Amino acid sequence: MRRFTAEYLEQTRRGMWEDSQAALAALRLDEAKTVLDVGAGTGELTRILRENSPGQVLSLDADRSLLSQTETPRLLGDATRLPVADSVVEVVVCQALLVNLPTPAAALDEFVRVAQSRVGAIEPDNSAVTVESTVPAEPALMASARRRYLCGVQTDPTFGDGRELFEHAGLDAITVQRYDHHQSIEPPYSDTAFEAVRRKATGAGLKTRRETMLAGNTTAEQFDQLREAWRAMGRTAVEQMRNQEYCYSETVPFYVTVGHV
Structure with a gap:
């Protein structure tokens, strides 16, 4: 997996989801009792999930130094070997993770294994x-x-739309929404x-x-x-x-x- 520094993650995700969170609607975070953010890094997405979910949101990452910058509860673990039992998390989601994995299908299979209801992937092209x-x-x-x-x-840096991968993983009722992340200097x-x-x-x-x-x-x-x-x-x-x-x-x-x- 490609590795990133905390500074890089904070810089490239700065301002993301501040303008609109409409593209996250299909995750139904407002009714989720448990959410797992896989490949959470320094917790940019975790914070958004916690703001929108009334339940418990756990952050998971394989990099101990990045994970230490997120608030608890958190888990140290690999996306392709999640340290979580079967069907115990209502929503499993990641942001800019699958695009950086050599075998994204293996990680998605793990998401499906531990998820009770919904699986989400937020990936760039x-x-x-x-x-x-x-x-x-x-x-x-x-x-x-x-x-x-x-x-x-x-x-695959052009990952983007994950519909085909989700279909191969056996997921149903698949939806895809685009979100444009704008950053500017002025x-x-x-x-x-x-x-x-x-x-x-x-x-x-x-x-x-x-x-x-x-x-x-x-x-x-x-x-x-x-x-x-x-x-x-x-x-x-x-x-x-x-x-x-x-x-x-x-x-x-x-x-x-x-x-x-």
């Missing part, structure tokens, strides 16, 4: 991310970096925004993806060329920030697939 920026070169550079990175990962700038643009100017953010890109079809020379162009783009963004002119928006489509046991 990373190939359909859109970017707008006041720096003309940024959208194309972001798209190029994303393509090169996705080519090097060992999982004046007045937050400290987080300043740091994000600084990392573009230094190339630090791109450097963390070098190994994965080289595992795909990107050569070291191509990566260096991309990084130089990336840093130049970042310097332009910094200059625009100084003049209160920089604006950036990114939209990641997520698909909420829900099925009944």
